[in-house]
Every structure is written in structure tokens, then in C-alpha cells.
Amino acid sequence: MPTPQRTSSPLLKPLLIGLAVALAAGLLGFVSYVATAPDGAASDAPAVRTTEDTDPDVQRELARLARRDAGDKLAQGRTDAPVVLIEYADFQCGYCGKFARDTEPELIRRYVDDGTLRIEWRNFPIFGETSEAAARAAWAAGQQDRFWAFHRAAYAEDAKEKGFGKARLRALAAQAGVKDLDRFARDADSPRAAEAVRADKEQAYGIGATSTPSFLVNGRPLAGAQPTAVFTQAVEEAAAEAANVGNAGNDAGNRAK
Numbered sequence: 001m002p003t004p005q006r007t008s009s010p011l012l013k014p015l016l017i018g019l020a021v022a023l024a025a026g027l028l029g030f031v032s033y034v035a036t037a038p039d040g041a042a043s044d045a046p047a048v049r050t051t052e053d054t055d056p057d058v059q060r061e062l063a064r065l066a067r068r069d070a071g072d073k074l075a076q077g078r079t080d081a082p083v084v085l086i087e088y089a090d091f092q093c094g095y096c097g098k099f100a101r102d103t104e105p106e107l108i109r110r111y112v113d114d115g116t117l118r119i120e121w122r123n124f125p126i127f128g129e130t131s132e133a134a135a136r137a138a139w140a141a142g143q144q145d146r147f148w149a150f151h152r153a154a155y156a157e158d159a160k161e162k163g164f165g166k167a168r169l170r171a172l173a174a175q176a177g178v179k180d181l182d183r184f185a186r187d188a189d190s191p192r193a194a195e196a197v198r199a200d201k202e203q204a205y206g207i208g209a210t211s212t213p214s215f216l217v218n219g220r221p222l223a224g225a226q227p228t229a230v231f232t233q234a235v236e237e238a239a240a241e242a243a244n245v246g247n248a249g250n251d252a253g254n255r256a257k
Contacts, residue, residue, distance in 0.1 A: 054220045062207060063219030067120060073142030076108070077118030082242035083235050085117060086216040088124035088204040091134035091154045091164060093212040095225035100155035103228045107235065116239050121151070122200040124212055130164050133188070135197045137169040140187035141178050149176035218242070 054062075066084035067075070077084075085107070089096040104119070111117035123138065125131030134154065141150035153159065153175045162168055173184045187193055204214065215222040215231075218238040222230065 059219040061219070062216050062221075065203065065207070065216065065219075066118070068118070072120065073145065074121040074123075074139070074147050075118060076148060077112040078115045079118065081112075081115055081118035083111070083117045083218055083238040084120060084216075085231075085235070086120045086122060088122045088200070088209050088212060088214040090123075090125050090127055090131045090212045091138065092125075092127045092131045092160060094160065096213045097155040097157075097160060098225045099213055100151065101157065103225075103231055106228050107231060110232065111235050111239075117235055121147070122204060123197045124201055124204045124209065124214070125197065126201075126210075126212060132197065133166070134164040134169065135200075136193040137164075137173065137184075137188045139193045139196050140184050140190075141173050141176055143187050144178050144180060144184065146173070146176045146178045150178070152176070 063084075065086060068079045068084065069075070070079050087096075087099075089099075107117060107119070112119060123135035125135040138147060138150050138154065141147050150172060153172045154164075159172070164172075169188070170181055170185065173181060178184050207216075213225060217231075217234045218241070220234065220238070222234055
């Protein structure tokens with residue numbers, strides 16, 4: 001795996017320090033392993049849960065990274081969903097594709113559709129200019145409300161092997177139902193696309209992520225392409241915690257009356 005260029009945000013430096021202390025090297029080292037391990041190796045690795053290990057103060061800070069913006073073209077699910085899953089991913093990452101094909105549809109069916117879960121995508125292109133171009137193209141598809149269709153097309157079983165050259169990205173946009181392909185091309189090459197991708201990438205580095213896929217579930221990290229059961233458990237635990245917080249607030253309000 002190539003060593004990616006790092007950028008850092010001054011606003012996130014305290015957060016990065018806190019996260020590093022809370023998670024130590026194990027979490028992000030495992031993310032790097034899962035993202036770059038030979039085929040089949042990750043399936044033999046122990047399932048690493050990090051949700052119980054996150055310092056509560058760090059978790060609260062990380063949870064604030066959820067945008068909950070109704071105009072976010074790279075998100076799906078209710079803005080007031082009790083659980084937000086943020087994914088930092090690269091379209092050239094094989095394990096990101098595995099998550100997109102094997103796990104994400106199940107999460108959408110079980111939790112997004114019933115209002116429990118919101119999924120927010122962050123472009124985290126770490127494999128060079130081709131990844132950057134694919135990220136900008138995905139953002140451009142989103143400007144015509146076709147991000148998730150582009151996401152599915154780009155993570156199809158054989159998509160990675162066909163590459164992400166300019167002509168291929170245009171073909172993926174057409175496959176995704178992007179209507180104005182000339183606008184798509186202009187948007188993908190625009191400073192707005194570059195800035196949007198840069199901001200996502202900086203956020204990922206700011207929390208200490210170094211490889212893909214990396215996830216936050218209500219501020220709690222999950223590393224790599226874990227089995228679907230790990231994600232469903234994380235979502236259900238986060239939903240239960242959110243309900244408990246809401247109930248505690250209601251109880252306090254009732255006592256105050």
C-alpha cells in the first residue's frame with residue numbers, strides 16, 4: 001500500500017491526541033492490516049471490536065462529526081436517526097467493496113429503512129490520483145442525486161478490475177443514471193469537487209484514520225470489513241444507548257415538574 005500524504009487540521013489536533021490515547025496503535029494498525037491483507041487473510045483474523053474501548057469524551061467528540069445535513073448528497077437515512085454510521089472509504093479499496101456489497105444493503109434494509117440508522121459517506125482516497133478522480137466523480141454524481149447509484153456501480157464485483165479512468169468514470173455515471181454527463185464531467189473537475197474531497201480526507205486523517213474502510217458508529221470506531229453481525233450489533237447497541245439517554249432526559253424532566 002502506498003504511503004498517503006497527510007494533512008492535519010489544527011481544530012482536530014486535540015481530538016487526534018485523545019483518540020490516539022484511547023485506542024492506542026491496535027485499532028488503526030488493524031484497519032491497515034484489513035485494508036491491505038492478501039485475499040482471504042482478513043477472514044482468518046480475529047474479529048476486533050473497538051466499541052467498548054473508546055473513551056466517552058473522545059466518543060462524544062467523534063459523534064459530533066456526523067453532519068445530519070438534509071442537503072448532504074452523500075448520505076442516506078433520516079437526519080434525526082438515533083444512530084449515524086460514518087464510513088471513510090476509497091473506491092479502489094477491495095474491502096470497502098466487500099462492505100458495500102455484503103453488509104451495507106443489509107444495514108439499509110434493517111435499520112435505514114425503519115429510521116434507526118443514517119449512513120454518511122466520506123471520500124477518503126488514499127491510493128493515489130486514480131482514487132482522487134473516482135472520489136471527485138462520486139461527488140459529481142451526487143450533485144445530480146445519483147451518488148448511491150454511482151457507489152453501487154463503482155463497487156460492483158468486477159468494477160475495480162476495469163479501472164477508474166476518465167472514460168470509465170463517465171460510463172459508471174451513465175450506468176448510475178446521471179442524466180447530464182457533460183455537467184457531471186465539469187463538476188468532477190471543478191474546484192468544488194476537489195475541496196469537498198479534501199475536506200473529507202482531512203477529517204479522516206484528523207481522527208487518526210490511515211486506511212480504508214474505517215467507520216464511526218455514533219462516534220465509536222469499527223475497524224475494517226468486519227462481518228455483518230459486528231455492524232448490526234454496533235448499531236443496535238448504539239440505538240439502545242440513544243434510547244436510554246432519551247429516557248433519562250424525559251425522567252429528569254418529569255421529576256422537575
